[in-house]
Amino acid sequence: MPAVxxxxxxxLHPLNLLLISIGVTAGIGVGALPGLTAxxxxxxxxxxxxxxxxxxxxxxxxxxxxxxxxxxxxAAILINTPGTPAAIATTFDGFALARxxxxxxxxxxxxxxxxxxxxxxxFFLLFLSPPLARASLRFGPPEFFWLTVFGLTIIATISPKxxxxxxxxxxxxxxxxxxxxxxxxxxxxxxFGTVALQNGITxxxxxxxxxxxxxxxxxxxSRYHRETAIPYRSQRHMLRxxxxxxARKPWLLLRSSVIGTVIGIVPGAGANIxxxxxxxxxxxxxxxxxxxGHGAIDGITASEAANNAGVAGSLVPLLTLGIPGAPPAAxxxxxxxxxxxxxxxxxxxxxxxxxxxxxxxxxxxxIVLLPLGLMLGRxxxxxxxxxxxxxxxxxxxxxxxxxxxSIQNNVADVYVMLAxxxxxxxxxxxxxxxxxxxxxxxxxxxxEQGLVQSILMGxxxxxxxxxxxxxxxxxxxxxxxxxxxxxxMLARMRQRHTPAVAAAHTHPIVxxxxxx
Amino acid sequence: xxxxxxRGRSVVLLTVALAVLFAxxxxxxxxxxxxxxxxxxxxxxxxxxIPFDAGGQSDITAQYQREALERVLGVDxxxxxxxxxxxxxxxxxxxxxxxxxxxxxxxNIPHIIIQPLVRENAGYQTEDLRPVYMFQTxxxxxxxxxxxxxxxxxxxxxHARANxxxxxxxxxxxxxxxxxxxxxxxxxxxxxxxxxxxxxxxxSVTNFLGGHTQAILANSDDLVQHQDAMKILAIGTAERFxxxxxxPTFIEQGYDFTAGIDRxxxxxxxxxxxxxxxxxxxxxxxxxxxxxxxxxxxxxxxMHQTGADEFAAYIERKQREITTVLAELGEL
Numbered sequence: 032m033p034a035v036x037x038x039x040x041x042x043l044h045p046l047n048l049l050l051i052s053i054g055v056t057a058g059i060g061v062g063a064l065p066g067l068t069a070x071x072x073x074x075x076x077x078x079x080x081x082x083x084x085x086x087x088x089x090x091x092x093x094x095x096x097x098x099x100x101x102x103x104x105x106a107a108i109l110i111n112t113p114g115t116p117a118a119i120a121t122t123f124d125g126f127a128l129a130r131x132x133x134x135x136x137x138x139x140x141x142x143x144x145x146x147x148x149x150x151x152x153x154f155f156l157l158f159l160s161p162p163l164a165r166a167s168l169r170f171g172p173p174e175f176f177w178l179t180v181f182g183l184t185i186i187a188t189i190s191p192k193x194x195x196x197x198x199x200x201x202x203x204x205x206x207x208x209x210x211x212x213x214x215x216x217x218x219x220x221x222x223f224g225t226v227a228l229q230n231g232i233t234x235x236x237x238x239x240x241x242x243x244x245x246x247x248x249x250x251x252x253s254r255y256h257r258e259t260a261i262p263y264r265s266q267r268h269m270l271r272x273x274x275x276x277x278a279r280k281p282w283l284l285l286r287s288s289v290i291g292t293v294i295g296i297v298p299g300a301g302a303n304i305x306x307x308x309x310x311x312x313x314x315x316x317x318x319x320x321x322x323x324g325h326g327a328i329d330g331i332t333a334s335e336a337a338n339n340a341g342v343a344g345s346l347v348p349l350l351t352l353g354i355p356g357a358p359p360a361a362x363x364x365x366x367x368x369x370x371x372x373x374x375x376x377x378x379x380x381x382x383x384x385x386x387x388x389x390x391x392x393x394x395x396x397x398i399v400l401l402p403l404g405l406m407l408g409r410x411x412x413x414x415x416x417x418x419x420x421x422x423x424x425x426x427x428x429x430x431x432x433x434x435x436x437s438i439q440n441n442v443a444d445v446y447v448m449l450a451x452x453x454x455x456x457x458x459x460x461x462x463x464x465x466x467x468x469x470x471x472x473x474x475x476x477x478x479e480q481g482l483v484q485s486i487l488m489g490x491x492x493x494x495x496x497x498x499x500x501x502x503x504x505x506x507x508x509x510x511x512x513x514x515x516x517x518x519x520m521l522a523r524m525r526q527r528h529t530p531a532v533a534a535a536h537t538h539p540i541v542x543x544x545x546x547x
Numbered sequence: 548x549x550x551x552x553x554r555g556r557s558v559v560l561l562t563v564a565l566a567v568l569f570a571x572x573x574x575x576x577x578x579x580x581x582x583x584x585x586x587x588x589x590x591x592x593x594x595x596x597i598p599f600d601a602g603g604q605s606d607i608t609a610q611y612q613r614e615a616l617e618r619v620l621g622v623d624x625x626x627x628x629x630x631x632x633x634x635x636x637x638x639x640x641x642x643x644x645x646x647x648x649x650x651x652x653x654x655n656i657p658h659i660i661i662q663p664l665v666r667e668n669a670g671y672q673t674e675d676l677r678p679v680y681m682f683q684t685x686x687x688x689x690x691x692x693x694x695x696x697x698x699x700x701x702x703x704x705x706h707a708r709a710n711x712x713x714x715x716x717x718x719x720x721x722x723x724x725x726x727x728x729x730x731x732x733x734x735x736x737x738x739x740x741x742x743x744x745x746x747x748x749x750x751s752v753t754n755f756l757g758g759h760t761q762a763i764l765a766n767s768d769d770l771v772q773h774q775d776a777m778k779i780l781a782i783g784t785a786e787r788f789x790x791x792x793x794x795p796t797f798i799e800q801g802y803d804f805t806a807g808i809d810r811x812x813x814x815x816x817x818x819x820x821x822x823x824x825x826x827x828x829x830x831x832x833x834x835x836x837x838x839x840x841x842x843x844x845x846x847x848x849x850m851h852q853t854g855a856d857e858f859a860a861y862i863e864r865k866q867r868e869i870t871t872v873l874a875e876l877g878e879l
Contacts, residue, residue, distance in 0.1 A: 074601035078626065081614060171759035172743075212632055215744050217721030219666060226639050226670035230631035298753045353772055354753050361602035361749060368846060369610050373772055440596075440629045441636065484743055488759065491715045491741035 038387030041086060042395055047388075050087055051094040051395050055403055058098020059105070063411065065112045065239050065427075066434015069099035069359040077366050085370040085385055090392035092366055096359050097149055097396040100302055100338050101404060104141040104331075109134055109261065109415040110427055112243040116234055117302035117338040119469060120310035122242065123189060124323060124330030131326055132264040134416060138408035139273045140328045141335040142401060144284065148336030149397030151288035152295065152343030156350075157390050164351035167296045172488060173498050175299065176481030177508035179474040182304055184515035185311040189466040191324055194519060197467045200458070204471020205478075207232050214476050215483040227443035234303075236435040236448040237472055241465035243431050244452025249459075250424045260423055263416030270405065276328060283313060283329055284336055291337030295344020301357030302341035303473055309337030315518055343393060350378055350386060588648055588822045592623035595812075596652035598637030600630045603748070604768060604848075605653045605810055608683060611843060615833040632669070633722065635662040638813075639670025646815035648822035654678055654813035660866045661722050664873060677818055678862055680830035681811030681853035683843065685766040687728050688782040688794065689716075692758065693775070700780040700800050703762065704736050711739040717760040719748045725764040727869065728783060728806035730876050735802045766808060767791070771847030783807050790847045807849075811858055827855045 041047060061072040072095050080088035103118035108125035121141060128137040155163065170178075183201060190197025210221045211231025222228040250260050266272070277284065287309040294305040313333035314320045323330045345356030346363070353374035355361035367374060378386045415423065435448035455465055489498035499505060595613070599605050609626050616624045629637040634655060641652045659676070662669040689700065697703040707714045718725030721744045729742045743760050745751035748769060755763035756776055763777070770779055771790050779794045783806030788794065797804055812830060814823060831852060833839065840850045853861065873879045 070601065074628065077601075077610060078613060081610065168753070168757035171754060171757050213721075214746050215721065217633075217665070217744070224668055226632075226636070226668060229666070229668075229670075230636050233631075299750060348753075352756065354756070355602070355749060358600070358602075361600065363602075365602035365607050365610065368607055371842065371845075373846075375772065376775070439631060439636070440627050441631070441640075480746060484745070484754070487741055487743050488715055491713055493713070 034383035035387050037384050038391050041384070041388045042090070042391040047086065047090050047392065048395065048399075050091045051392055052399050052403065054091040054094020055098035055396050055400055056407070058095040058100075059102035059404065059407055060098075061095070062099035062102025063105035063114045064430055064434060065106050065110075065114055065243055066235055066431065066438060068115045068235065068438070069096055069103075069117075070362055071438065072096075072099045073359050073362045073366070077362065077369070080366065081369070085372065086388050088366065088370065089385065089389040090396075092363060093389055093392050094396045096363070097339065097342055097393060097400060098403075099359075100342050101141070101145040101149075101335070101400055103338075104145070104335055105138065105408065105411050108137045108141065108331075109412060110243065110423075111246045112427075113238060115302075116238060116469075116473070117306055117341070118334065119238075119303075119466065120189075120306040120334035121331055121338075123310065123334075123466065124325070124327045127324065127326035128328070128331070129261045129412075132262040133326070134261055134263060134412040135409055136266065136269060136273060137326075137328070137331055138412055139269050139405065140277065140331045142404035142408060143270075143274060143277055144287070144332040144335040145339040145404070146397050146401045147284050148288040148291055148338070148340040149342060149400065150394065151285065151336075152292045152340035153390065153393045153397065155292045156343040156347055156393070160347050160351045163296055164348045164354075167298060167348050167354075167356070168352070169504055170297050171502075172481045172484035173502055174481075174504045174508065175297075176478060176485055176499070177505050177512065178297070178300065179478035179481060181508050181512040181515060182308065182470065182474045183478075184512055185307050186467045186470060187516070187519045188311045188314045188323075189307070189470070190464055191321075193462060196461075196463050200463045200465075200467035201471040204468040204473075205475040206471075207237070207468070208472045208475025209479075214480045227441075227446075230439075230441075230443075231476075232447055232451075232472065233439060233444055234469075234473060235438040236444040237451050238469055239431045239435050240448040240451030241455035241458075241468055243427065244449070245456040245459045245465070247424050247428050247431075248452075248456050250420050250427075254420045258419050259416055260418075260420055261416050263413060273328070277332060280329065280332075283316075283332055286316075287313065287333045287336035288340040291340030292344040294337070295341030295356055296347045298348055298354050298356050299477065301345060302338040303357075305341040305344075306334040306338040307470060309333045311515065315515070320522060339397070346393075350374055350390075588825050589620050589622045591649065592625055593620065593648070594650040595624050595626045596637050596641065596650060597626060597628045598630065598634035598653055598655070598658075599628070600747070601628050604685060604766065604808070605655060607846075608810060608843070608848070609653065611839055612682075612830075612833050615836050615839060616829060619829045619832045633662055633720070634658045635666075635669045635671065638662070638676060641813070641815055642671040642675035644815060646817035646819075648814055648818050648826055651679065651812045651814045651826060654681070654811040656809040656811075656862065656865055657724050657727055657869055658808075659813070660862065660869050661727070661873075664870060664879060665722050673862065673866060675816050676813045677816050677823060677855075678858040679812045679814055679823055679826050679855050680834070681809055681851055681858045681861065682830060682834045683810045683851060684807045684849045685768055685810075685847065686782050686784045686788055686849060687724060687764055687766060687806040687808070688770045688779050688788075688791070689728075689732070689762060689764055689797075690755075690770060690777040690779045691762045692755070693777055695761065695778060697780070698778065700795075700797075700802075703780060704738055707738040707740055708736070712741050714762060715741045715743050715760040717743050717745060717751045717755040717763040719751050719764075719766075720744045720746060724806065724808045725751070727872065728764050728804075730878065731804045731806065731872060732797070732802060734872070734876060735804060764806075766847075767849065768847035784849070788849065789844065790849075809861075811853070823855055 061067045103115035104121045106114035107118040107121035111126040113119045125137045186197045186201040290309040291305040310333045345360040348354040349360045435444045489495040781797045782794045834852045
């Protein structure tokens with residue numbers, strides 16, 4: 032226990048508090064720019080922490096990680112483009128709110144949800160790391176496969192207007208995901224002899240292309256009707272009002288945070304799908320699912336609470352076993368090794384003081400995120416809503432190109448972004464949303480990996496298919512998949528009894544654009 | 548009117564700020580491009596390209612070297628990550644880029660040799676690159692779980708021989724050093740394992756620690772890190788490995804092969820001789836830094852001081868060896 036006490040005191044040292052705040056602020060900045068991810072923010076900062084003592088380095092990097100995942104919500108809300116892949120589900124309701132002039136309100140919701148989600152995640156990290164980390168190892172290739180299949184059922188939720196178009200979009204995403212070197216077998220597919228395509232379609236350029244370019248084109252197209260991309264209405268006592276609304280649904284906050292933590296813990300899944308799974312569950316449990324996609328604060332809450340909870344979740348297997356739960360955690364692992372700290376038991380004995388300091392610094396990071404986020408969020412929403420489209424559109428386009436390039440320092444990624452931007456724009460005109468396509472792309476490679484490895488494992492055991500249906504966690508995931516897939520049909524049956532609600536069941540984004 | 552003004556002012560301010568930012572970036576790149584070439588290499592910042600993700604072994608090594616390298620070269624060393632296609636993307640870019648020594652990349656064996664062999668168009672040939680210096684190896688070891696019934700390599704091999712294809716072995720991927728090692732072991736021991744490739748060394752370790760495979764081929768630093776959770780049956784070094792002295796080698800146990808991932812740096816083929824030599828000297832100085840060597844050895848890395856000529860000869864030898872092995876096993 033003295034190590035824990037010492038850690039609390041160390042964290043509260045003014046210099047550490049300052050470093051955490053700097054980290055969170057820098058993280059928010061990087062996360063808010065599409066294409067600049069949490070992973071990149073940490074990787075860029077690691078060289079600068081080389082000369083620092085280990086405590087300072089870790090609290091700074093931890094702050095950046097929290098800030099970046101939260102910062103992704105800004106771009107999601109303000110320009111309908113997730114700033115980091117973790118914020119995809121935030122676009123669904125966040126941007127709808129912004130279109131109505133409530134950008135700052137959406138950001139306040141995201142900020143409160145992120146802070147609470149982050150704190151719940153750190154709670155699990157502090158008190159339940161060892162058992163949770165051991166449990167995470169039970170997640171093998173078959174479980175991974177079923178998790179991704181479950182993930183694909185989310186398509187129905189995020190394409191309420193037309194499930195068929197959602198499924199087509201998801202299938203397109205899965206197909207795009209097959210381009211390049213196969214994740215397990217190593218054979219080259221659909222590269223047409225080019226070197227550039229061998230690497231496949233990378234997530235970030237696809238994300239920017241599909242979300243951001245159509246938005247820019249739409250902005251330009253509507254320039255004759257409006258001067259700025261989103262209107263801005265200020266309201267007094269925003270924090271208090273929003274908090275009152277959110278406090279009415281403590282279970283939503285708690286459930287989203289727990290989902291985020293759990294998915295964050297599963298190595299390889301990470302915050303990218305935590306937000307979407309949590310959003311899906313929020314819609315499913317909600318008494319008013321038709322409000323989602325039209326600016327429901329519950330949707331933002333679900334997504335943001337989950338993705339920030341996933342930050343601490345991804346650190347559970349990292350600190351206890353030395354296994355990174357997500358790409359940013361992998362970079363943190365490198366930083367730990369550089370400081371001579373080998374994750375695993377040693378971290379809680381020899382280096383206990385440092386490890387606990389790092390964990391407590393995440394508590395502080397999530398607390399300072401609240402005032403910092405509110406301040407920066409207000410400024411960001413004022414700037415974006417104040418910029419005329421003639422300035423905002425080229426600025427966002429510029430950032431899109433930079434973001435796509437910098438993720439792998441690869442020009443081919445810029446061309447991919449541009450090509451998918453055209454696809455996304457035409458698709459959107461025809462009623463295809465980018466969400467399902469990106470979901471297919473994210474889950475496709477993971478799904479294939481789980482499938483191929485499971486088949487190899489099954490074949491070695493002499494029972495090629497039994498492996499998919501005989502493991503307990505798999506069975507739970509199969510049950511969840513069936514429930515999730517059947518849910519829209521069940522909901523529709525329920526709605527038939529209340530036709531008034533069904534009539535209001537249209538998708539907001541496309542509709543509103545046409546009005547504008 | 549007032550509102551309009553204020554907005555106008557913020558727009559102007561923002562525009563000015565952005566203009567200044569871009570001007571700075573532009574000035575930096577112009578200054579970089581305009582600087583003199585060979586006469587006083589290096590006269591500006593150098594790029595150290597890592598062909599793999601941040602957080603991996605190559606990245607960690609480069610982070611360790613950076614400070615010492617900057618001291619020796621007297622300029623900034625910028626570490627850039629250009630992952631993808633098993634390293635091939637970065638090497639293809641290096642081969643096509645300017646041969647001025649201001650951009651050099653990590654050189655990982657066997658990856659740099661295998662990529663052009665197994666794929667029709669990897670974007671480069673191994674010969675398009677000029678090896679500069681080799682500083683490190685992570686030998687590959689074979690391990691089973693701590694609670695496994697097998698205590699020696701011989702027991703595992705006998706079991707595998709009696710039950711062809713039943714023993715699963717986790718490794719970092721297809722056409723990787725681990726893949727090559729399992730192929731060689733199968734060939735020399737006349738057994739059949741089921742190799743389960745992962746998407747990198749870290750996920751492979753995860754699969755193994757979760758009990759989803761019976762054995763694993765892993766890099767020495769991972770073996771050192773997770774040694775309490777496993778029994779290490781053999782290691783791919785010629786002599787016993789310093790960090791795991793109680794582990795016998797494959798050769799000792801009758802399987803005549805070594806396995807490991809060698810790391811160094813490489814430049815484009817046409818880089819001027821004096822620049823290659825300057826870079827070689829810099830890496831030599833860094834690789835003889837006692838503190839750095841001690842720190843990296845503690846993590847489970849084997850450190851070398853191999854200069855350009857010896858390194859080139861080594862790659863040629865390895866290339867012949869790997870081509871033969873892959874051809875004999877029908878992988879080509």
